[in-house]
Amino acid sequence: MANVLVFGAGRSAGSLLLELSAYCRKHGHVLVVCDAHIPSWLEENGIQHQIFLLDHESSRKKWIEWSDIVLSLMPPALHLSIIHDCIQFRKHFINASYLSPEIEALRPQIEATGKLFLTECGLDPGIDHMSALAVTKSIKEKQGVIQSFTSFTGGLIAPESDTNPWHYKISWNPRNVVLAGQGTARFKQEGSPRLLPYHQLFSRTFSMEVPGLGTMEGYPNRDSVSYMPLYGMEEVSTFIRGTLRYPGYCAGWNALLQLGLTDDQVLIPEGIKTWSELLHALLPHIPGATVSQRLSAFLSKHCSSDPTLLEQLHWLDLTSDRPLPPGSITPAMALQALLEDKWKLSSQDRDLIAMQHEWIVQFSDGRKKIKSTLLVKGKNQHQTAMAQTVGLPMFIAARLLAEGQLSLTGLHRPLHSLLFEPILKALESYGIHFSESEEEV
Amino acid sequence: MANVLVFGAGRSAGSLLLELSAYCRKHGHVLVVCDAHIPSWLEENGIQHQIFLLDHESSRKKWIEWSDIVLSLMPPALHLSIIHDCIQFRKHFINASYLSPEIEALRPQIEATGKLFLTECGLDPGIDHMSALAVTKSIKEKQGVIQSFTSFTGGLIAPESDTNPWHYKISWNPRNVVLAGQGTARFKQEGSPRLLPYHQLFSRTFSMEVPGLGTMEGYPNRDSVSYMPLYGMEEVSTFIRGTLRYPGYCAGWNALLQLGLTDDQVLIPEGIKTWSELLHALLPHIPGATVSQRLSAFLSKHCSSDPTLLEQLHWLDLTSDRPLPPGSITPAMALQALLEDKWKLSSQDRDLIAMQHEWIVQFSDGRKKIKSTLLVKGKNQHQTAMAQTVGLPMFIAARLLAEGQLSLTGLHRPLHSLLFEPILKALESYGIHFSESEEEV
Numbered sequence: 001m002a003n004v005l006v007f008g009a010g011r012s013a014g015s016l017l018l019e020l021s022a023y024c025r026k027h028g029h030v031l032v033v034c035d036a037h038i039p040s041w042l043e044e045n046g047i048q049h050q051i052f053l054l055d056h057e058s059s060r061k062k063w064i065e066w067s068d069i070v071l072s073l074m075p076p077a078l079h080l081s082i083i084h085d086c087i088q089f090r091k092h093f094i095n096a097s098y099l100s101p102e103i104e105a106l107r108p109q110i111e112a113t114g115k116l117f118l119t120e121c122g123l124d125p126g127i128d129h130m131s132a133l134a135v136t137k138s139i140k141e142k143q144g145v146i147q148s149f150t151s152f153t154g155g156l157i158a159p160e161s162d163t164n165p166w167h168y169k170i171s172w173n174p175r176n177v178v179l180a181g182q183g184t185a186r187f188k189q190e191g192s193p194r195l196l197p198y199h200q201l202f203s204r205t206f207s208m209e210v211p212g213l214g215t216m217e218g219y220p221n222r223d224s225v226s227y228m229p230l231y232g233m234e235e236v237s238t239f240i241r242g243t244l245r246y247p248g249y250c251a252g253w254n255a256l257l258q259l260g261l262t263d264d265q266v267l268i269p270e271g272i273k274t275w276s277e278l279l280h281a282l283l284p285h286i287p288g289a290t291v292s293q294r295l296s297a298f299l300s301k302h303c304s305s306d307p308t309l310l311e312q313l314h315w316l317d318l319t320s321d322r323p324l325p326p327g328s329i330t331p332a333m334a335l336q337a338l339l340e341d342k343w344k345l346s347s348q349d350r351d352l353i354a355m356q357h358e359w360i361v362q363f364s365d366g367r368k369k370i371k372s373t374l375l376v377k378g379k380n381q382h383q384t385a386m387a388q389t390v391g392l393p394m395f396i397a398a399r400l401l402a403e404g405q406l407s408l409t410g411l412h413r414p415l416h417s418l419l420f421e422p423i424l425k426a427l428e429s430y431g432i433h434f435s436e437s438e439e440e441v
Numbered sequence: 442m443a444n445v446l447v448f449g450a451g452r453s454a455g456s457l458l459l460e461l462s463a464y465c466r467k468h469g470h471v472l473v474v475c476d477a478h479i480p481s482w483l484e485e486n487g488i489q490h491q492i493f494l495l496d497h498e499s500s501r502k503k504w505i506e507w508s509d510i511v512l513s514l515m516p517p518a519l520h521l522s523i524i525h526d527c528i529q530f531r532k533h534f535i536n537a538s539y540l541s542p543e544i545e546a547l548r549p550q551i552e553a554t555g556k557l558f559l560t561e562c563g564l565d566p567g568i569d570h571m572s573a574l575a576v577t578k579s580i581k582e583k584q585g586v587i588q589s590f591t592s593f594t595g596g597l598i599a600p601e602s603d604t605n606p607w608h609y610k611i612s613w614n615p616r617n618v619v620l621a622g623q624g625t626a627r628f629k630q631e632g633s634p635r636l637l638p639y640h641q642l643f644s645r646t647f648s649m650e651v652p653g654l655g656t657m658e659g660y661p662n663r664d665s666v667s668y669m670p671l672y673g674m675e676e677v678s679t680f681i682r683g684t685l686r687y688p689g690y691c692a693g694w695n696a697l698l699q700l701g702l703t704d705d706q707v708l709i710p711e712g713i714k715t716w717s718e719l720l721h722a723l724l725p726h727i728p729g730a731t732v733s734q735r736l737s738a739f740l741s742k743h744c745s746s747d748p749t750l751l752e753q754l755h756w757l758d759l760t761s762d763r764p765l766p767p768g769s770i771t772p773a774m775a776l777q778a779l780l781e782d783k784w785k786l787s788s789q790d791r792d793l794i795a796m797q798h799e800w801i802v803q804f805s806d807g808r809k810k811i812k813s814t815l816l817v818k819g820k821n822q823h824q825t826a827m828a829q830t831v832g833l834p835m836f837i838a839a840r841l842l843a844e845g846q847l848s849l850t851g852l853h854r855p856l857h858s859l860l861f862e863p864i865l866k867a868l869e870s871y872g873i874h875f876s877e878s879e880e881e882v
Contacts, residue, residue, distance in 0.1 A: 184707035184772075193710030195722045195772070197701030199640040200743075204725055225710055260638030266625035269634030269666060281636045284645055302641075331625075331636070 002029045002402045003066055007082060008073030009035040009042060012172060014382030016073065016391030021047045023399060034063060041382060054078055065089045069398050076100065090115055094397050096122025096390050099413060111410040120413040121397050123353060123389035124153040129413060130420035131434050132231060132357050135372050137417065139361050146236050148360035152208065152218040154244030155386050158377050161349040165312045167246035169343045171351040171386040178336045179264060180243065187224035187240040196220055202254035206242065210356050211435065212375050217250050218242040230415055244354050252312040255303045256335065264332035274321045278334065292319050316342055351378040353385040360441060369441045372434045389432060396426040443470045443843045446504055448523060449514030450476040450483060453613060455823030457514065457832025462488045464840060475504060482823055495519055506530045510839050517541065531556055533842050535835050537563025540854060552851040561854040562838050564794060564830035565594040570854060571861035572875050573672060573798050576813050578858065580802050587677050589801035593649065593659040595685030596827050599818050602790040606753045608687035610784045612792040612827045619777045620705060621684065628665035628681040637661060643695035647683065651797050652876065653816050658691050659683040671856055685795050693753040696744045697776065705773035715762045719775065733760050757783055792819040794826040801882060810882045813875045830873065837867040
């Protein structure tokens, strides 16, 4: 019998908690869920929970000492204190966030625990690594030489729930949506390292065909380069990891960026109370022109004259008297509040996860493009596609640990076949499986 | 007899140290200069000095305890430990840097010392405040209602030393030149608060006529708004503080920014060894095109087709095989190293400080535009215009303190007539004086 502790009961936690709860009940394990706010559906599903604040050190330590396996769905910055306690009390730890330099620095202490600390075990990062490495392994077994690898993932809306000119609703952390891509992206393309500054990120996008969705767009993630050695692809000529969107989204987002609305540093001056006043403050002055006219002129000059752009921005009420949220806020904070409303996923909406890897490989008998594509739709409000794809890999890793089927210890991403093979196999039984296609190129 | 301690013997310290040294010798005061690197001209001028590191706490405290007046020309981040010691030992303190929130938080402790802590007492900030407030005071005495106030300052090169297509050489901290304007600028224009994002800062510039120089350009400083109450100008319709440049500089700098060369976050990938390779990494791919052709295409699309732009960038060797500095560096760090070489002020060059305030004022007998303009040229390598205008206000404040002519205590900027009137008067004897002009508008 194992004690299982989960930190985080937020919007991506549904699938993890429902599966973990059913599994624990069946096998006599005890599950406790901790968060500052506990949603009512936990109670409705009979899931044990504790309301608590992570920085309440003594109760955090008490619960971690009690547990055998700790899972965290907290925001990235909040994992560190949990990891410190898991080291102190020698507990297994699993999360779905990027392995930060701060966690990397704890590698020796983590190894000394003799337990598994598994990071990046969600969707992106997570399933992207696992599925890419599984196909890469089979390519290498066939003596294929990989020349190009690209991988794009998007948390999207299912076509039947796509009801706005952005073709987007928010299925994950809205702050990450607003701050996406800030910094300069690094990747490799056609033999050369490449840098793509933030202010060009959404206007120099990549186009790709995704079976089942059609032509899609993507922009590179901030740092692709550091994953080349982790994927065993130091020698490939092109290597890009990025974010997938429906066509039109990036052009619209580029307009918000060029306007200055994604800035999270400057405070909006006190006198500005409405969105049209904020646009008035940001747009170049044109004597006698309305805010809408100035917006059109700005878009023509800095973005494009495509009428879709104006439609997207008007649909967001950017030139209306809609009030800004009160308080000392940045444009990015105002935009986040607006988008949380405008791009709200309703209880009837179905979200969609799309992931596509593409390899160009030289085999002894020819050059091939191999595509591996995942499409997952949400089942309901708690088991969104996002919740399934983020939470189920974590659940499966916890289950394998509880069953003694994972012998690895120390700090890991799911880059080892001892991790990705059983997890991918188990994901298939939840309908999370990739379709592959090949063509000569 | 007073003991005077100066931290900082760098490139802006010449005028302060030469004047202070002569003054101390004449009046029986003792001057000691502390820095990690002591330039040889101090020795040649018989100025007492100590080589020392600011973070060597015991010697820092020993010297501050010894002194009566402490002046600091250290970089902004390094003032704080000095100020803490000046509070502990109750010593007067003077610098030429912005009053930071960290220093503001020490206001009660500073007031308890009964000593004067005078910040922003250099050029910009410093002379700009003092000269603006002196004219503003006389306007208000004449019952004028200020409708608009703009103030632009530039550390420039004298026309006779202007030998490059940027019309610029570096006369102050080169890192500040490269990182200038990062963030979104806040100001007020024609009755409305305005925000100007960094990626548009150098393409939406202001034009102005400066007597003696002709048509010049300026871009707003990051935060003008917070100076409105300090200048007693809460009610004005337009309020902008900014940076002055010769025409053409901002368009060129905008190209460097759009290319991504001012990014100080991302590390240049390891394989990139030359400037043309860095441009290759940053420019959009065009099959078969050279880096120069891609640069031209990029400039036409994102900046302008003005041939001056290409001339400026080629003059910087951006498309050449010139090696990048070694090590893990950002584009901004590489650019700084390049500009420190290309924009080097030679010993024969004369630098130039230009400052211009403009008021639009409603008087009972009409509406007037009042201009107040300062032009200061460098005398020699140590007494550059920058060194004179940054250092002499600090020297004069120290002299007034030594002579018991400043009765203010606590934390101040030179915004009080008890400070700006005697300092401006003394600056005139060094040839630092403003020319005023008025016209009906």
